[in-house]
Amino acid sequence: xxxxxxxxxxxxxxxxxxxxxxxxxxxxxxxxxxxxxxxxxxxxxxxxxxxxxxxxxxxxxxxxxxxxxxxxxxxxxxxxxxxxxxxxxxxxxxxxxxxxxxxxxxxxxxxxxxxxxxxxxxxxxxxxxxxxxxxxxxxxxxxxxxxxxxxxxxxxxxxxxxxxxxxxxxxxxxxxxxxxxxxxxxxxxxxxxxxxxxxxxxxxxxxxxxxxxxxxxxxxxxxxxxxxxxxxxxxxxxxxxxxxxxxxxxxxxxxxxxxxxxxxxxxxxxxxxxxx
Amino acid sequence: xxxxxxxxxxxxxxxxxxxxxxxxxxxxxxxxxxxxxxxxxxxxxxxxxxxxxxxxxxxxxxxxxxxxxxxxxxxxxxxxxxxxxxxxxxxxxxxxxxxxxxxxxxxxxxxxxxxxxxxxxxxxxxxxxxxxxxxxxxxxxxxxxxxxxxxxxxxxxxxxxxxxxxxxxxxxxxxxxxxxxxxxxxxxxxxxxxxxxxxxxxxxxxxxxxxxxxxxxxxxxxxxxxxxxxxxxxxxxxxxxxxxxxxxxxxxxxx
Numbered sequence: 001x002x003x004x005x006x007x008x009x010x011x012x013x014x015x016x017x018x019x020x021x022x023x024x025x026x027x028x029x030x031x032x033x034x035x036x037x038x039x040x041x042x043x044x045x046x047x048x049x050x051x052x053x054x055x056x057x058x059x060x061x062x063x064x065x066x067x068x069x070x071x072x073x074x075x076x077x078x079x080x081x082x083x084x085x086x087x088x089x090x091x092x093x094x095x096x097x098x099x100x101x102x103x104x105x106x107x108x109x110x111x112x113x114x115x116x117x118x119x120x121x122x123x124x125x126x127x128x129x130x131x132x133x134x135x136x137x138x139x140x141x142x143x144x145x146x147x148x149x150x151x152x153x154x155x156x157x158x159x160x161x162x163x164x165x166x167x168x169x170x171x172x173x174x175x176x177x178x179x180x181x182x183x184x185x186x187x188x189x190x191x192x193x194x195x196x197x198x199x200x201x202x203x204x205x206x207x208x209x210x211x212x213x214x215x216x217x218x219x220x221x222x223x224x225x226x227x228x229x230x231x232x233x234x235x236x237x238x239x240x241x242x243x244x245x246x247x248x249x250x251x252x253x254x255x256x257x258x259x260x261x262x263x264x265x266x267x268x269x270x271x272x273x274x275x276x
Numbered sequence: 277x278x279x280x281x282x283x284x285x286x287x288x289x290x291x292x293x294x295x296x297x298x299x300x301x302x303x304x305x306x307x308x309x310x311x312x313x314x315x316x317x318x319x320x321x322x323x324x325x326x327x328x329x330x331x332x333x334x335x336x337x338x339x340x341x342x343x344x345x346x347x348x349x350x351x352x353x354x355x356x357x358x359x360x361x362x363x364x365x366x367x368x369x370x371x372x373x374x375x376x377x378x379x380x381x382x383x384x385x386x387x388x389x390x391x392x393x394x395x396x397x398x399x400x401x402x403x404x405x406x407x408x409x410x411x412x413x414x415x416x417x418x419x420x421x422x423x424x425x426x427x428x429x430x431x432x433x434x435x436x437x438x439x440x441x442x443x444x445x446x447x448x449x450x451x452x453x454x455x456x457x458x459x460x461x462x463x464x465x466x467x468x469x470x471x472x473x474x475x476x477x478x479x480x481x482x483x484x485x486x487x488x489x490x491x492x493x494x495x496x497x498x499x500x501x502x503x504x505x506x507x508x509x510x511x512x513x514x515x516x517x518x519x520x521x522x523x524x525x526x527x528x529x530x531x
Contacts, residue, residue: 119410
């Protein structure tokens with residue numbers, strides 16, 4: 001299937017989960033398809049990077065749920081910074097570990113998971129929806145009950161996959177893409193290359209087979225689909241392009257030009273534009 | 277930087293390293309240039325048992341120079357983010373973070389300046405600071421010690437300070453420890469009855485009044501005089517030159 005077909009299932013007001021981490025192995029071809037579709041009022045749940053930044057800049061993001069929003073080599077996502085300072089988005093800011101527990105709770109169909117993280121900090125103040133829970137055992141310890149981060153549709157990007165939806169992460173960090181799939185009602189996976197199951201199994205150690213076909217509802221072959229974020233070992237981050245993108249947060253005309261050239265175009269034209 | 281004469285940046289790096297001296301076999305996560313250099317100095321010299329990553333997901337056998345990429349024979353293990361969270365919840369970790377603001381009880385802010393709802397300046401967000409500080413030892417690095425950074429009250433508590441931890445009772449706060457704050461002017465700790473920040477030592481050449489004038493709250497000053505932060509020996513300075521051949525840390529520390 002194509003990214004546009006997958007994204008056709010997203011409707012206004014949905015909660016979207018996006019895999020990867022910061023500016024690392026982000027399913028950017030799906031993000032670009034979301035921009036083309038123009039779907040709005042989205043809630044985005046993400047270890048955020050340019051996915052959240054772009055959807056802030058296009059005005060499609062209503063609410064961001066995140067442990068951070070960073071471009072890694074640029075510590076704070078500039079479009080996200082702008083949206084926060086102008087007050088144009090709602091935000092749910094969680095400790096990075098709390099965010100993971102929220103994903104795990106959703107994947108396990110639990111209402112919450114307990115943790116010490118957040119106690120004593122202002123994370124509880126800015127998130128009045130967060131409650132604490134008392135251990136039912138003799139210790140009686142008070143812990144934060146991190147609510148499940150349930151999402152409607154999740155998008156992830158892998159290095160390789162087969163057509164049935166088995167996915168392979170060949171980089172050195174799997175991040176939490178499996179949990180994003182399991183936290184979602186439905187998940188779509190893009191990959192650098194669709195290969196036969198034989199080639200997939202032979203292509204890396206068994207523990208690189210992070211995603212199995214139960215977890216995903218559709219596979220899209222998207223070479224360069226994580227660009228401009230990194231997708232090792234296939235390609236590093238395109239730092240020059242990322243800098244160009246980051247600069248557009250300071251200048252509306254530059255953003256309009258960036259958007260016209262790189263976002264209001266097909267994925268094929270995007271890939272042509274960035275390789276020229 | 278080939279001189280073996282210790283600079284302020286070298287003094288700061290050694291002071292950072294001293295934070296990890298007795299940590300034994302735990303993981304150190306050092307955010308920023310001087311913390312990274314100091315942690316590597318500790319591992320390269322008096323604290324070889326420390327576990328450290330390349331900043332990504334590889335545990336490294338030896339302390340590499342800042343900016344150097346590890347070879348396969350530098351690797352001793354794997355520490356993807358999932359394992360980082362497991363390790364920090366396990367408590368076998370000492371993190372050194374920066375602090376855009378820090379108060380007298382060690383409450384730290386890296387999230388934003390102004391009201392969180394619509395900040396005047398969005399900073400990094402709380403990141404892992406709430407979970408780090410409540411689960412394991414934390415230290416802080418402030419490269420430019422001034423009254424805008426050391427404040428009476430932080431705009432948003434990201435890392436938890438001693439007053440907040442105490443309010444959780446003896447169980448909730450039992451893994452909380454802020455070991456030290458290292459700045460470009462001195463070394464600070466919380467070894468006071470009410471856990472207020474104390475001046476532990478002044479870097480050589482720094483006047484007490486300079487620290488007082490640049491701190492936005494009342495510091496505890498030890499009776500009977502303030503110590504001077506140790507100056508690294510020429511041998512240690514040599515190790516620092518090897519670990520930071522580009523002199524990144526020299527540029528970070530405000531003199």
